[in-house]
Amino acid sequence: MKTVKLLVAFLFLLALQVTSIPWAKSAPIDDLIQAAKKEGAVEFLAPSSWPPTGVEMIAEAFNKKYRVNLKVGKHSSQQMAQDVSKVMTRAAVGVAPEWDLMVVTDAHHATLSLKKLLQAFDYRSLGVDSKMVHYGNGTVSIANQLVQPAYNKKVLPARDVPRSWDDLADPKWKGGKIGVSVATHHFARLGVGAWGVEKGNKYVEAVAKLEPNLGTLGQLYTRLQIGEILVAATLLNGLVYDAERRGAPIVFAEKVEPVIAPAYHAGVPKGAAHPNAGHLLAVFLTTSEGQELMEKYTGYTSALVPGTRAYKYVQGKKVLYMADDQAEIIDKLADEYTKTLGFKKK
Secondary structure, three states, X not given: OHHHHHHHHHHHHHHHHHHXXXXXXXXXXXXXXXXXXXXXXXXXXXXXXXXXXXXXXXXXXXXXXXXXXXXXXXEEEOOHHHHHHHHHHHHHOOOOOOOOEEEEEHHHHHHHHHOOOEOOOOHHHHOOOHHHEEOOOOEEEEEEOOEEEEEEOOOOOHHHOOOOHHHHHOHHHOOOOEEEEOOOHHHHHHHHHHHOHHHHHXXXXXXXXXXXXXXXHHHHHHHHHHOOOOEEEEEEHHHHHHHHHHOOOXXXXXXOOOEEOOEEEEEOEOOOOOHHHHHHHHHHOOOHHHHHHHHHHHOOEOOOOOOOHHHHHHOOOOXXXXXXXXXXXXXXXXXXXXXXXXXXXX
C-alpha cells in the first residue's frame, strides 16, 4: 500500500514538472503568428517620408522573420489628418478601415483614441516595453523625431549658438534671421509638458515679435544651407542626419534642452480586416531588425529602444515626450500659435 502511495505521489510530481516545461504551452508570439498566417495579408499605411524601397524592405524582413509570407499592401500617408478623418468617416457608416496598421504621429493617433477607434492588444506580453505602449494598449511608439534648434556651423559664429530655448527669443534674431516652422506643435509641447501654458504663450509671443522667417521644416532646412536664416527654431533629426550624409554643415544646437521627442505610433484601427497581421507588424517595428531598417531608410528610430541612434543621442539629456492625455490641449495650442506667429491657415 505504501508503495502504491509513493508511486501516485511520484506520478503527480512528474505531471507538475511536465506542465511547467516552457514548450508545453505555445508562446503568445507563436499564437499571433499563426493567426496572422490565416489572415494572409496586411494593409500597411506608412508616412510619405518613408521611401517605397524602405517600406518594401521592411515588408520583406517582416515576412522572413516570422515566416508568414503575407501579402503586404503598401500605402503612403500624404496627409495624416485626412487619413484619420477617413477612418472616422468609414466607421460612422459601418465600413471597415482601408488599413490594418497605421503609422502616424502620436497626436494623430490621439484623435482615433478619443473616438475609441483603436483596437487594443497586449503588446507587453510580446516583450514590448511598457513605456512604448499608449492609448489603452491601442498603439506602440516605434520611432521618435528629435527636435532642437539647428544652425549652419559655417555661417553662425560659435558665440551665437543657442544654449537654451530662451535664447531663441533674443532680439538679435529680429528681422528674419530666425526661421520658425509650421510645426507649431513643437512649441505647444514645450508649453504643456515643460513650462506651463502661460510661459509657453508668452514665449511664442516673444518669438513672433522678432518677425521670424516662416516656412515648412524642409524650407527652413534649405534656407539654413544657403544662409538665408541663421538659426531654425526647430528642426528634425532626420533632416540633420540627411545633412550629415550629404556633407552639409547643418547641426543641432545640442546644449538646448529639453529635446522635444514627438513620436510615430503604429496602431490597428478598430474593424481592420487583418488585425492580427497588423499587430504582428507593429511588434516587428519595435525589434532590432525593424529599427535598423527604419534608421537606414527613414532616419528615425525609437529613443526608447537601447542601441538605436535616437537612444544613444538622448542619453544624459532631458527629453520631452507627450503624455497620452496632453494631445488635445497641445493640438489646441498649436492652432493658436499658428495664428500668433503669422502663418496663414489654408
